[in-house]
Amino acid sequence: MNEMGIALELLGVGMVTVFVILSLVVILGDLIIRFVNRFMPEIEKAPVVKNTTSGSEINSKKMAAIVAAVSKITNGAGRVANIEKL
Amino acid sequence: MNEMGIALELLGVGMVTVFVILSLVVILGDLIIRFVNRFMPEIEKAPVVKNTTSGSEINSKKMAAIVAAVSKITNGAGRVANIEKL
Amino acid sequence: MNEMGIALELLGVGMVTVFVILSLVVILGDLIIRFVNRFMPEIEKAPVVKNTTSGSEINSKKMAAIVAAVSKITNGAGRVANIEKL
Amino acid sequence: MGILENLYKMTAIQDFINNPGYLLMLAIGSFLLYLGIRKQYEPLLLVPIAFGVILANLPGGGMGVVSADLINLDADGHHTKNLLEIAKDHGIMNFLYYSLIKTGFLPPIIFMGIGALTDFGPMLRNLRLAFFGAAAQLGIFIVLISAIALGFTAKEAASLGIIGGADGPTAIYTTIKLAPHLLGPIAIAAYSYMALVPVIIPLVVKYTCSKKELLINMKEMDKKYPSTLKIKNLRAVKIAFPIVLGIVVSIFVPSSVPLLGMLLFGNLVKEIGVNVARLTEAATGSILNTATIFLGLTVGATMTADVFLDFKTIMIVVGGFLAFAVSIFGGIVGVKITNLFVKKKINPLCGATGLSAVPMASRVANDIALKYDSSNHILQYCMSSNISGVIGSAVAAGVLISFLQ
Amino acid sequence: MGILENLYKMTAIQDFINNPGYLLMLAIGSFLLYLGIRKQYEPLLLVPIAFGVILANLPGGGMGVVSADLINLDADGHHTKNLLEIAKDHGIMNFLYYSLIKTGFLPPIIFMGIGALTDFGPMLRNLRLAFFGAAAQLGIFIVLISAIALGFTAKEAASLGIIGGADGPTAIYTTIKLAPHLLGPIAIAAYSYMALVPVIIPLVVKYTCSKKELLINMKEMDKKYPSTLKIKNLRAVKIAFPIVLGIVVSIFVPSSVPLLGMLLFGNLVKEIGVNVARLTEAATGSILNTATIFLGLTVGATMTADVFLDFKTIMIVVGGFLAFAVSIFGGIVGVKITNLFVKKKINPLCGATGLSAVPMASRVANDIALKYDSSNHILQYCMSSNISGVIGSAVAAGVLISFLQ
Amino acid sequence: MGILENLYKMTAIQDFINNPGYLLMLAIGSFLLYLGIRKQYEPLLLVPIAFGVILANLPGGGMGVVSADLINLDADGHHTKNLLEIAKDHGIMNFLYYSLIKTGFLPPIIFMGIGALTDFGPMLRNLRLAFFGAAAQLGIFIVLISAIALGFTAKEAASLGIIGGADGPTAIYTTIKLAPHLLGPIAIAAYSYMALVPVIIPLVVKYTCSKKELLINMKEMDKKYPSTLKIKNLRAVKIAFPIVLGIVVSIFVPSSVPLLGMLLFGNLVKEIGVNVARLTEAATGSILNTATIFLGLTVGATMTADVFLDFKTIMIVVGGFLAFAVSIFGGIVGVKITNLFVKKKINPLCGATGLSAVPMASRVANDIALKYDSSNHILQYCMSSNISGVIGSAVAAGVLISFLQ
């Protein structure tokens, strides 16, 4: 087969494959949602933090208060780089 | 050429080269400053952050307010490095 | 020697070695403690930060105050990970 | 006199006189730096690429990537120099290029990081729009055919076409596998046109979409024809999705596994969350950033004067643009055809974003929609086809590699 | 018709029909993901391992680790393909496996990170309990003997036994050196049983310890028979300890240097503190996390259908459990024997934790003690034997490697 | 009896009896640890180097770097073992050494990080002082000549001389290229004397500078003879500077490209700022820290007993000190000569800092100036020649490599 033949075959095979796969994405996504809705509908709790250090959940009001406090105490020399929940 | 001849040549070549290069550093630095002073004298603004993925969605008004507050409190010595929505 | 012979030898050599080594751990630990107690008993100060780029110079009183403030505001849920001088 | 002569021989002045192409390449490298720094064209990649171009074209510096002919020890490239020999004979840039790029290592690693930064949520909430990530691969194959017509080999043409996937790592991976000698210009074209998406999408939209179509309000359509499917447990869906998708797609297009598999692994790790936060942090932080630096420098360093200053480079610049335009066109036509058959009409901008170039394309599309109707926020809808476009081009790449390698 | 045929040939469907073992392996990979994600069994390693299993068993994806026979160029494996040839012939997963795992590189690197996360303080404060980290290596050798009796080779049996060291990197390192073809199942067994420590320890304790023994209150013993040795300068002791220990142990068991040396280097760097904080940060952050991802993926990718679906895999699952149980038993018996000769009695739970599996084993032991007497906090005591158990298994590994390699 | 014999054969006791040099090396390693930890001599590098020395001299541990003769497969070293074979035959430390150091990979990578931590601002504000970064390279060449006179080969002498560049990565890179068998002692001398700069600079200054010279007040000179050149747009200058400098220097000294090119790339990325912050973060964080750990360990591991316990080691210790002293002297003399011709006098301390050893040398010089006149803050002026001294020694290294390799 000449190069142009390959090119045309690739156009066919490629576009068909891409359409098939993205149809599968749609179908599988739909099926997973239905499956989960039926068998694990409860809103799972986020897993308990195990051995991790992130998990920051300090709300923004508190954050503002902290920033203000730090700023005041340090005469502006300090900044709160990061506040982590312990 | 014997080893000592090489050594003496290296002393000559090396020190000449180093002096030439650092003269070039001085001259190029001077030229760049003059060029920039003439053609781009304005204090460029820091570029707007584009294409970032950090997902910070604190809107710009709030951001401005926070920056202003911190700046005021800290007499300009503090900066808000990063505020992320939690 | 057949495989089982090797296995039995490994049982002997292995357990003896492990016991010897962990005895050494106990003995060396003991000796190091005694040595340090005798020759460097003073509680060393943490070394002064040298050549570092962070330049944190907020003194400990202020730090304590900040930590206390943050702790109060966040009901103990937050900690100040890092405060940098700007 | 001998000293001055030796001094002169040490410098690269004679090299520039012998081959002024180096100067031209330094100018091109500087221009790319200008685009990256001043114009902010994809600076994370264009700055390292541009610096790599400069390093590679400083004669005597030994930082240019050499042809695989110098690495291969036999005609078919089955037996090659080892990495120590490459470092000794050709310097550290070739050591990096042959260990990180030629092996196909970095693009999947970068895809892992991108996966860990990707949120499939918008796609899962508007699943049917994901379909248009397929139509927007058209540019890849159209440009492939055109390039073959103009005398490119099939492998070169496929590498050129894949620019139309609008996805940097996919383009680089495909080119490594099929036509590594074109890596530099193809990578630069891919990233440059991704940066030019705010120009290219409006251009194509202008000539293909009517005002009426652009006014289609996705949110009102959603109210009028509400979806029956609500997601009750988003976290579980988001964890299951990359696993199932990875397995099923891999069965159909096995050669897409290195790219898609790593993308979905990164995404899975991110969705699992706090228990594997260390892994997400590494994938999106030190690994991704380090990979980006070395990918950029080495890809740039492939662009030595003799390789770049070639007729094919101009064809790549032209062909790459065409590939982008045709892909956008494909996505728009896909929507138009769909709209013929459904009552719940779709804004064609949600097809244009099938191109990928996440998330820039979606933002541009949203801006266009808002220009016509300031209440028509379509960003979340665009993100669906936008993300699926990444899968689409990885699949297309898999097909090309599978048939041509 | 040709197109459809080519399309079908591109897919992996025929591979699954020819070898349904792949499907079984995908199910096993998914089950391991379930354990890691939902059951939270050592997710940091089990999730990458599980994904590696899935990637390796997608036929046509080229992500499965191939036998060393395909890499070796002569019978004794002295002359091998180089990394570029491996990447070209067998893809990036083999490139990663042969450069990072087969070389024995990653386990010592991970040990460096673990060392920098380890605090020898509790051990130094209760030194004599460190002794029981020796007794709790019994499972390694008992299972070794049993495995040989059942027909394993000595090298395979040693790799199986080392699961009883309850220490992932040690088990992986030993297996790489002695029986790399068993790497996948042994690593998975090691990490799975470490996650099952909250089940295994209570089980063994139930059948071996009386209530009276479990009620032994370590703090009251300390008050009754106070230690004469107080640590006046903990920082200096903690800095000297890893240096002296490293040198002395290495003289006795030189083959433990790659593991123990790196563990103690990481620990030393951590204890030096702020002056080398950059190194600690790298060792516990980017290096450890990156190493974990690639260790997991590549170890998982060794589990291709033909390797895993073997009678030996089942033996490893059974033998690994036995090794854990016997090691715990050994630690408990060690305490019981000691208690015959000393007045200052020891809670046998402080022997059980000699197993290692830090710090999970100590937490489990502490919980058991608290169940019998809610004032009997033994965590700090358990941590002593728990940490020394890591040294114990590294030493045992050194002996095995030294005699069998 | 056999068991005890086997036990004894497993230990390294006989090795120490056969070669007590190992014990001496362990003592040297411990002493270097003492310098790094307690005396805080460049701990970031000296601690890993010292631990590498210890690891390398634990016989049987297999952590010592072996001679390239064992890696080369032919006489001229053109054909070598591949990395897998090295790992198998010589262990992970040789795997690391030959892949990261022998290839010349890590020093440029560390230079990229240093570049991203360097601020050329002080130099750009006091450009003419940058000139003295040239005069302070004198020690390199004077020691080179002396070493040849004492019987070193030209390549060894150049590696010894480059210690006078007072720049770790440059010294290591040059030694890798010219005399890798001296890598350990040269790296240790370089870092040790950098740590001793607070002793060496005052010593040289004491014998060469008059009180009157040390009292020269740079700020008052600036007021008296104000510069006509103000920088209006510092950011633009700082971005253009590394690009232009990199290209121009590379034309004159192409062999300095791997070092200087990467330094300036790192600096450029830093100056571009927020758009490429990810890259700066990687260059100064995970990449730099990881490179530092592995550079230190492997460089230390080159110091096996047979290599280190050699007459040349003592010569390196002496010569390295001389090189530092003569370089400082050269910088001071350069200022003195300049002061003969200009009205705007320069404090000779600003010449001494041409040595480099950034920023320690500048701090030390500033302290000396303040001792004589508590209002004479010269830190910013010293930083100019201090930073240019880094460029100076990289250029000198380029010349040496270009002529001798």
Ligand code: NA
């Ligand atoms: Na796409």
Ligand code: NA
């Ligand atoms: Na253990």
Ligand code: NA
């Ligand atoms: Na210097």
